[in-house]
Amino acid sequence: MYDVIIIGAGAAGLSAAIYAARRKLKALVIGMDKGGQTILASRMENYPGFMGDNGSSLMRIFEKQVHDLNVEIVLGRVSNVEKVENDFKVKLSNNEIYESKSVILAYGKVPAQLNIPGEEKFFGRGIHIYAVYDAPLFKDKTVAVIGGGNSALDSVLILSNYAKKIYLIHRRNEFRGEQVNVEKVRALKNVEIILENVPVEFKGDDKLNSLVIKNINDNELKELNLDGCFVEIGYMNKVDFVKDLVDVNEKNEIVVDMYCNTKTKGLFAAGDLTIIPYKQTITSAGEGCKAALTCDNYIHGKTGLVIDWT
Ligand SMILES: Cc1cc2nc3c(=O)[nH]c(=O)nc-3n(C[C@H](O)[C@H](O)[C@H](O)COP(=O)(O)OP(=O)(O)OC[C@H]3O[C@@H](n4cnc5c(N)ncnc54)[C@H](O)[C@@H]3O)c2cc1C
Incomplete structure (x- = not known):
C-alpha cells in the first residue's frame, strides 16, 4: 500500500x-x-x-x-x-x-490510440509512442510508423538512423506534415511509404510480430512483419x-x-x-x-x- x-x-x-x-x-x-x-x-x-x-x-x-x-x-x-x-x-x-x-x-x-485488436496487449512490447526515446531499441530492425503529421515524419527521420527498414503508413493520399519533412522522408532509402491504408490488427505472441493493414479503396488486407511500431496520430x-x-x-x-x-x-x-x-x-x-x-x-x-x- x-x-x-x-x-x-x-x-x-x-x-x-x-x-x-x-x-x-x-x-x-x-x-x-x-x-x-x-x-x-x-x-x-x-x-x-x-x-x-x-x-x-x-x-x-x-x-x-x-x-x-x-x-x-x-x-x-x-x-x-x-x-x-x-x-x-x-x-x-x-x-x-x-x-x-x-x-x-x-x-x-x-x-491518441488506434483502438484496434492487439494494441493494448503489445503496448511496450513492440508498440511505442516516442521515437526520440525508443528508436535505439530498433537498431537493424524493421518498424512501422503510423500517421501523416509532423510527429510521424519526425519519428521516421529519427528511426532512419537506427532501423533497417521503416514502413510509413498513412490513411490519406498525402501528408499533413510540412513539405520539407515529407521531402526528407521520401529521400530515405530505408523507408517504404504506404498511403491510403489503415492498421486493423497487431499480431504476435508475447511480443509484436506483425501488423495487418487494409487498403481503404479495395479493402485488400496485407500483413507486414515487424519488430516494432510507433503510433503517431496526435x-x-x-x-x-x-x-x-x-x-x-x-x-x-x-x-x-x-x-x-x-x-x-x-x-x-x-x-x-x-x-x-x-x-x-x-x-x-x-x-x-x-x-x-x-x-x-x-x-x-x-x-x-x-x-x-x-
Ligand atoms: C514537440 C513539443 C515541444 C515542446 N516544447 C516546449 C518547450 O520548449 N518549452 C515548454 O515549456 N514546453 C514545451 N512543450 C510542452 C511541454 O512538453 C508540456 O507542457 C509538458 O510536457 C507537460 O507536462 P506534463 O507532466 O503535464 O505532461 P507530459 O509531459 O505529457 O507527461 C505525461 C506523462 O504521463 C504518461 N502517461 C500518459 N498516459 C498514461 C497512462 N494511461 N498510464 C501511465 N502513464 C501515462 C506519459 O507517458 C508521460 O510520462 C512542448 C511540447 C511538445 C509536444
Whole structure:
C-alpha cells in the first residue's frame, strides 16, 4: 500500500515525486515513458536554470532526482483508477494492480490510440509512442510508423538512423506534415511509404510480430512483419479511466482548484491534463509540486500552508 501513486512521469509527475519523497510519502510513479512530452522539445530555451540543450536532457535530470530519492518508476499504461472506500486501486493494461491512499493524476495529454485488436496487449512490447526515446531499441530492425503529421515524419527521420527498414503508413493520399519533412522522408532509402491504408490488427505472441493493414479503396488486407511500431496520430485529453472521479470542462480537461484538488477526496491532478492555462514544462512542474504538497496535507491530516524547506 503506497501513500501516493503518481500517474505520469513527465514534468508534473516527476516534480510531484520529488516533493512527495521529500515529505517522506511512500510514492510510486507509473508512466508510459520517463520524461513525458518535454523529451520531444529539440531546444529547451524557456526552463529557468537550464540553458541551451534539448528537452530530453532536462528530463534526464528530473528522472535522476527522482531516482536519487529512491522513488520507483514503473513503466506501463494505466487503464483504470477506482476508489474503494478511502483507498485507490490503480490497474495497468497488463492487469497488474497497485493500491494507494491517494493518487496524483499527471498523465498529460495522451497520445491518441488506434483502438484496434492487439494494441493494448503489445503496448511496450513492440508498440511505442516516442521515437526520440525508443528508436535505439530498433537498431537493424524493421518498424512501422503510423500517421501523416509532423510527429510521424519526425519519428521516421529519427528511426532512419537506427532501423533497417521503416514502413510509413498513412490513411490519406498525402501528408499533413510540412513539405520539407515529407521531402526528407521520401529521400530515405530505408523507408517504404504506404498511403491510403489503415492498421486493423497487431499480431504476435508475447511480443509484436506483425501488423495487418487494409487498403481503404479495395479493402485488400496485407500483413507486414515487424519488430516494432510507433503510433503517431496526435494527442487528446483522455479521462475515461477516471471519469466518475473527476469533473471536466468543455475541452475534457480535469477541473482542479488552486491546490490541485479534484472533486474526489485523495485524488489530485496536475499539469497539461488540468484546466490550468499555459501548458508548459515549467507550469506543469510547479503544479506537480503543489499537488504533492496538498497530497501530503491530506495523508497527514494537516491543513493550511505547507512549505518544503522546513
Ligand atoms: C514537440 C513539443 C515541444 C515542446 N516544447 C516546449 C518547450 O520548449 N518549452 C515548454 O515549456 N514546453 C514545451 N512543450 C510542452 C511541454 O512538453 C508540456 O507542457 C509538458 O510536457 C507537460 O507536462 P506534463 O507532466 O503535464 O505532461 P507530459 O509531459 O505529457 O507527461 C505525461 C506523462 O504521463 C504518461 N502517461 C500518459 N498516459 C498514461 C497512462 N494511461 N498510464 C501511465 N502513464 C501515462 C506519459 O507517458 C508521460 O510520462 C512542448 C511540447 C511538445 C509536444
